Amino acid sequence: MQPRLDFYKANPRAVKALLALEEQIGKSSLEKSLAELVRLRASQINGCAFCVDMHTTDARKGGETDRRLATVVAWRETPFFTDRERAALEWTEAVTLVSHEHVPDSVWEAVKPHFSDEEIVDLTLLVSAINSWNRIAIAFRKMPA
DSSP states (O other): OOOOOOHHHHOHHHHHHHHHHHHHHHTSSSOHHHHHHHHHHHHHHHTOHHHHHHHHHHHHHTTOOHHHHHHGGGGGGOSOSOHHHHHHHHHHHHHHTHHHHSSOHHHHHHHGGGSOHHHHHHHHHHHHHHHHHHHHHHHTTOOOO
8 A cells, every 4th residue: 555645745734733732632631651542542443554553652662561552452351451541442432433322421421430521621632633643644545664
């Protein structure tokens, strides 16, 4: 598969807008390790090879273990994630797959005890951002290096 377009070069202003969003997310109180798990899970769902590779690498650099990274795809069936991480991963799946069930009340009820209102907004912004990156990378066939 060949890349279609270098979107960084084709429209740097658009990329700058997404990077500003990432900067805002970076200022949030969400743990960096949690943010990488969220990015990885959304990228797995969307099938974005570039982003899966990037966020696996970034998570490892941040101290994440290979065991946890290998089981993010099956997080429900492992004991390796905290309740807060599980709530974030469930929220990530629901928001990423919003057309399936429109983020069910059960998922909302599961995330509320683990995150403040501000953090839920930040978490949702994070999920929205990675979904945007996934769609851009997939559309233009951005390849892992």
